[in-house]
Amino acid sequence: MTRRLTLSVFRHNPRDPASVPRQDRFVLGETAGMTLFIALNRVRDEQDPSLNFDFVCRAGVCGSCAMVINGRPGLACRTQTKDLPDEIHLYPLPNFELIGDLSVNTGKWMRGMSERLEAWTHLAGEPEHDRLETPMEPELAEAIYELDRCIECGCCVAACGTARMREDFVGAVGMNKLARFRLDPRDMRSDAAFYQVVGDDSGVFGCMALLGCHDVCPKALPLQTQIAYLRRVMARTGIL
Amino acid sequence: MKIIYSDVLVIGGGLAGLRTAIATKRRGLDTLILSLVPAKRSHSVAAQGGMQASLANAAKGRGDNEDVHFEDTVRGSDWGCDQLVARMFAHMAPKAARELAAWGVPWNRVRAGAHEAVINGERVSLDERAEAHGLITARDFGGTKKWRTCYTSDGTGHAMLYTVSDRAIAESIPVHERREALALIHDGHRCHGAVVRDLVSGELTAYLARATVVATGGYGRIWGVSTNALINEGMGAALALETGVARLGNMEAVQFHPTAIVPAGILVTEGCRGDGGLLRDTDGYRFMPDYEPEKKELASRDVVSRRMAEHMRKGKGVKSPYGEHLWLDITVLGAAHIDKNLREVKDICHYFLGIDPAKDTIPVRPTQHYSMGGVRTDHRGESPWLGGLFSCGEAACWDLHGFNRLGGNSVAETVVSGMLIGEYVADFCQSDAGDLTVSTALAREFLAREVAHLRAIAAGRGNEDGVAIRRRMEAIMTDSVGLFRNGPHLEATVGELAELLVRSQRLAMRGHRLDANPELVAAYRLPRMLKIALTVAMGALARTESRGAHAREDFPARNDRDWLKRTLVRWPEGEGAPALDYEPLDITGMELPPGVRGYGAKNIVDHPDSACRQGEVDEARAAIADRHKLQAALMPFRQLLPERYRGRNERLDEPLGARSEARQ
Numbered sequence: 001m002t003r004r005l006t007l008s009v010f011r012h013n014p015r016d017p018a019s020v021p022r023q024d025r026f027v028l029g030e031t032a033g034m035t036l037f038i039a040l041n042r043v044r045d046e047q048d049p050s051l052n053f054d055f056v057c058r059a060g061v062c063g064s065c066a067m068v069i070n071g072r073p074g075l076a077c078r079t080q081t082k083d084l085p086d087e088i089h090l091y092p093l094p095n096f097e098l099i100g101d102l103s104v105n106t107g108k109w110m111r112g113m114s115e116r117l118e119a120w121t122h123l124a125g126e127p128e129h130d131r132l133e134t135p136m137e138p139e140l141a142e143a144i145y146e147l148d149r150c151i152e153c154g155c156c157v158a159a160c161g162t163a164r165m166r167e168d169f170v171g172a173v174g175m176n177k178l179a180r181f182r183l184d185p186r187d188m189r190s191d192a193a194f195y196q197v198v199g200d201d202s203g204v205f206g207c208m209a210l211l212g213c214h215d216v217c218p219k220a221l222p223l224q225t226q227i228a229y230l231r232r233v234m235a236r237t238g239i240l
Numbered sequence: 241m242k243i244i245y246s247d248v249l250v251i252g253g254g255l256a257g258l259r260t261a262i263a264t265k266r267r268g269l270d271t272l273i274l275s276l277v278p279a280k281r282s283h284s285v286a287a288q289g290g291m292q293a294s295l296a297n298a299a300k301g302r303g304d305n306e307d308v309h310f311e312d313t314v315r316g317s318d319w320g321c322d323q324l325v326a327r328m329f330a331h332m333a334p335k336a337a338r339e340l341a342a343w344g345v346p347w348n349r350v351r352a353g354a355h356e357a358v359i360n361g362e363r364v365s366l367d368e369r370a371e372a373h374g375l376i377t378a379r380d381f382g383g384t385k386k387w388r389t390c391y392t393s394d395g396t397g398h399a400m401l402y403t404v405s406d407r408a409i410a411e412s413i414p415v416h417e418r419r420e421a422l423a424l425i426h427d428g429h430r431c432h433g434a435v436v437r438d439l440v441s442g443e444l445t446a447y448l449a450r451a452t453v454v455a456t457g458g459y460g461r462i463w464g465v466s467t468n469a470l471i472n473e474g475m476g477a478a479l480a481l482e483t484g485v486a487r488l489g490n491m492e493a494v495q496f497h498p499t500a501i502v503p504a505g506i507l508v509t510e511g512c513r514g515d516g517g518l519l520r521d522t523d524g525y526r527f528m529p530d531y532e533p534e535k536k537e538l539a540s541r542d543v544v545s546r547r548m549a550e551h552m553r554k555g556k557g558v559k560s561p562y563g564e565h566l567w568l569d570i571t572v573l574g575a576a577h578i579d580k581n582l583r584e585v586k587d588i589c590h591y592f593l594g595i596d597p598a599k600d601t602i603p604v605r606p607t608q609h610y611s612m613g614g615v616r617t618d619h620r621g622e623s624p625w626l627g628g629l630f631s632c633g634e635a636a637c638w639d640l641h642g643f644n645r646l647g648g649n650s651v652a653e654t655v656v657s658g659m660l661i662g663e664y665v666a667d668f669c670q671s672d673a674g675d676l677t678v679s680t681a682l683a684r685e686f687l688a689r690e691v692a693h694l695r696a697i698a699a700g701r702g703n704e705d706g707v708a709i710r711r712r713m714e715a716i717m718t719d720s721v722g723l724f725r726n727g728p729h730l731e732a733t734v735g736e737l738a739e740l741l742v743r744s745q746r747l748a749m750r751g752h753r754l755d756a757n758p759e760l761v762a763a764y765r766l767p768r769m770l771k772i773a774l775t776v777a778m779g780a781l782a783r784t785e786s787r788g789a790h791a792r793e794d795f796p797a798r799n800d801r802d803w804l805k806r807t808l809v810r811w812p813e814g815e816g817a818p819a820l821d822y823e824p825l826d827i828t829g830m831e832l833p834p835g836v837r838g839y840g841a842k843n844i845v846d847h848p849d850s851a852c853r854q855g856e857v858d859e860a861r862a863a864i865a866d867r868h869k870l871q872a873a874l875m876p877f878r879q880l881l882p883e884r885y886r887g888r889n890e891r892l893d894e895p896l897g898a899r900s901e902a903r904q
């Protein structure tokens with residue numbers, strides 16, 4: 001009755017000159033409610049303790065465990081095996097530095113992107129801690145949170161055609177961040193300042209509008225509209 | 241030998257570590273952060289429901305202030321907390337929430353006018369005043385007299401961590417990710433930094449610093465099922481313990497959250513009940529009002545969790561292949577509310593249970609959630625036994641939470657403690673005491689020791705199975721150091737943990753690589769986890785009373801007479817077991833002398849000083865009308881704060897007026 005699953009897992013240690021990229025196959029019995037988090041940990045506990053992968057929150061919020069699951073980038077921790085065929089192919093996210101097996105260095109990539117785009121609120125000054133906070137329209141706070149929900153998992157970058165060709169492309173994650181800060185009245189930057197960091201081929205004008213990013217985003221962020229909007233605004237800013 | 245120098249070494253890139261680093265960097269100190277994972281993947285990101293700060297903007301928050309927050313916190317702690325720290329915290333929380341508001345957290349805001357809410361299972365209409373429009377709103381949480389919990393939907397931790405982490409990037413604070421501190425470098429009196437392993441290359445480096453800050457989060461993962469992230473393995477507490485000098489405080493104080501989903505153990509926020517959700521049993525019956533007529537589902541977490549267990553013991557649990565559970569019912573809140581304010585809960589239900597919480601009830605049961613205990617420090621965050629070692633956030637026990645933490649007080653604590661301890665660390669570094677005096681010989685000695693240790697483990701000449709030992713530890717911690725505890729079980733557990741510790745030092749290894757190798761990581765962490773487990777179990781065995789989350793079936797009374805004291809634990813070098821001692825709490829200086837909490841069982845053995853102090857407090861209350869003057873008369877605390885944070889907090893009903901007034 002229980003299915004036997006075969007996990008075909010990419011293996012490679014880039015620091016080991018003798019390591020040749022390969023697929024290892026692990027067979028295990030499916031259990032009720034099994035996720036890829038449970039399956040991979042069983043493999044590590046019972047079959048191969050050297051298998052590298054990253055899980056932290058195991059609840060779909062920290063963005064650590066993105067990988068390519070049967071050809072599609074997604075969060076492994078919340079992927080149920082019952083939604084997958086008997087044979088499951090797992091690869092590390094492309095476009096990121098490989099640490100080993102299914103583990104990639106998304107953190108380094110994200111920090112680099114944040115630094116280049118200056119992806120933080122550019123403050124007018126320091127807050128007065130003792131005073132009432134500046135009011136904000138409730139709808140605006142909600143709209144900012146909508147874009148703030150990105151978890152930097154890297155799925156959008158893995159699914160991006162431009163990122164494959166341009167190492168410095170900021171990806172949907174970067175453009176969404178700028179859209180978020182642009183919407184936020186606490187960020188003092190003008191459109192011209194945003195144009196400085198995103199108005200070229202490593203930014204909005206590098207996007208080929210294939211929109212793989214939009215399809216794979218685990219948080220269902222409105223990437224398509226945000227990128228299109230940012231591009232229109234930046235094109236206008238560039239002309240002026 | 242590779243050495244990296246900085247003024248301040250912060251171990252931990254969660255909310256507490258990041259906020260500390262921002263403070264020290266702003267004081268001109270060269271600051272560096274270490275983290276096991278990219279900072280934004282730290283466990284802080286998972287906080288859902290919100291942050292407590294007495295802003296008093298929302299209609300149901302009116303009349304709130306530091307005094308009310310302070311009292312809720314002390315009652316919540318079952319009088320186990322340090323009241324001075326609780327006062328400093330309640331005073332700072334509004335400043336922290338407002339700082340975050342300015343830095344970019346999209347706090348949900350008050351909308352003026354009438355709106356519907358669910359209170360006690362019924363729809364009611366609330367009216368928000370016009371002046372509050374656009375200010376930060378709040379929701380109800382357990383154990384609080386006012387609606388005080390500020391939130392961003394149910395992604396509060398995410399919104400806070402991203403804002404604070406972005407701030408750290410903006411201020412060019414380096415985060416050395418995927419690096420693990422393995423040992424603190426110290427000379428028995430002073431801490432000088434840490435030996436750090438690169439989790440990718442395996443390389444070891446000595447990080448030397450004037451001040452070292454342990455902000456490594458909690459130790460929930462020594463239990464089999466926990467709401468915590470997988471990296472919450474108590475390694476920071478273990479680092480401090482292994483110095484042989486620094487002490488941990490109240491390790492037996494561990495919180496079990498009422499509502500983690502079954503079987504995955506993933507949390508659904510207290511905000512579910514705060515917003516009006518109900519607990520139901522196998523008959524669909526709402527049972528909490530029978531046990532807690534006053535606070536019902538919104539008593540403190542230790543109390544609600546115990547009531548749930550009690551009810552299941554009466555046969556009212558829902559049987560399932562994964563053991564018994566109860567139901568959390570948020571269908572009453574309606575789809576629109578859930579889609580907006582409980583969207584993570586909706587996602588979790590969808591992905592991990594295959595249900596829609598707007599239509600279906602959620603299977604829940606009490607699950608390990610929070611570590612009140614940790615590295616014992618003074619109110620400045622420094623270890624009294626090892627100079628230059630600081631700690632804050634969930635890793636620390638400066639003792640805000642005593643024996644039970646209130647929901648929403650932890651993320652508030654992380655930023656508040658970062659703001660404060662960052663200043664104290666900077667003061668230390670800029671004083672004579674903070675000079676960097678370490679010899680490279682000492683660094684070399686510590687480094688060599690860790691290299692040899694890792695080589696020996698990787699060689700793996702033993703015959704023990706690390707996975708089996710870990711599973712056993714998790715199981716016995718769950719069975720006998722859980723929601724309810726008793727002497728015989730604890731005694732057996734202490735014995736078995738000690739045996740497991742010995743065995744964990746003789747592991748067989750399948751692979752022997754020293755670079756990115758999860759088997760090696762598990763192998764060197766396991767003995768440290770067992771040491772932490774032992775401090776918890778021994779503390780629980782020795783404490784023959786019930787206080788907050790520590791519930792002894794064989795000693796059901798809260799015994800203020802004999803146990804109004806903090807457990808301290810140290811692991812003397814070369815010894816096979818930790819040593820306990822105690823630090824009394826001084827009732828004669830308390831602003832809120834021990835009394836009844838207002839929820840939970842009333843079973844107290846009084847301390848002789850309590851009545852006398854209560855008399856003094858009552859007298860002062862009768863004599864002094866102004867709440868600030870009264871507070872200052874009872875337990876002055878402002879002088880302990882960095883000068884910049886001493887000012888009063890403004891509220892709509894407590895305007896500050898001219899600038900000078902704010903400074904008093």
Ligand SMILES: Cc1cc2nc3c(=O)[nH]c(=O)nc-3n(C[C@H](O)[C@H](O)[C@H](O)COP(=O)(O)OP(=O)(O)OC[C@H]3O[C@@H](n4cnc5c(N)ncnc54)[C@H](O)[C@@H]3O)c2cc1C
Pocket residue numbers: 251252253254255256257274275276277279282283284285286287288289290291292396397419420421422455456457458467468469471472475476507509609610632633634635647648649650651652654
């Ligand atoms: C599911 C969930 C929901 C919660 N919701 C709320 C809520 O709504 N409100 C609330 O107030 N509280 C909540 N809490 C509690 C709160 O989130 C945590 O207590 C708090 O975020 C801890 O923050 P921290 O900075 O102390 O530690 P963490 O965020 O845990 O960070 C620890 C850091 O230390 C690093 N680290 C650890 N060990 C080492 C080492 N040896 N070397 C180097 N780095 C190391 C880690 O990489 C990490 O960066 C919740 C907790 C859980 C489990």
